[in-house]
Amino acid sequence: MKPQVKATPRLGDFTHLGASQPLTSRQFVKAFTSTPERPLYDDYRRVRAPSEEQGTMDWRHRAACRDEDPELFFPVGNSGPALLQIAEAKAVCRRCPVTSECLAWALETGQDAGVWGGMSEDERRALKRRNARVRARSSA
Template sequence: MYANSVERNDMSSAFDWRAKAACRDKDPELFFPVGNTGAAYQQIEEAKAVCRTCKVIDACLKCALDTNQDYGVWGGLSEDERRALKRRAMRARRSQAMQMQI
């Protein structure tokens, strides 16, 4: 029981930034468009506009990356942008590891 309460507290503190998020009073659907073209593209841009005003944008993005959020706009980035960011980070780590072997 103790371990579960500690785990819950750790998860809770990991999400404390949400109380300060600019999106907290917005319709969550705005941040989860269906698709990435046409009307969905406009919705993504509207969600990103909210993110650009947010004081906790970095914490939001970190949370999305740490918890592998595959859908929606988090930390000002779309799902495609977060995937690209992860790929670049993976390539950089791989390159660094290869250089350490030399």
């Protein structure tokens, strides 16, 4: 039997009570992109409590990455084969109708790992630094 994912998983969390393996990036993304047709589970009981985030996160259901292998969006490293993987993930993002919502969510929630909204980890860090410099100049 496959381990079930908690309703609010975090990378590295244990997938269910008594689990011996922490949540992998694939399971994390699968939980993040779950829909009512593919519900989340907690302790083998169906959990779908309404949350404040539910309405603001509806863009996930229209995401092009929803049916892709989640591992594609979490390359290991940022050189060599990882560069090809990042390029492939960005190709999925280019055909996605919700890229801007995805990027905004990643920036707001501090997603450090993976390709989100068509930007790699390094590109998002550079964007944050650039935005911080602009804010500093405008407030001075």
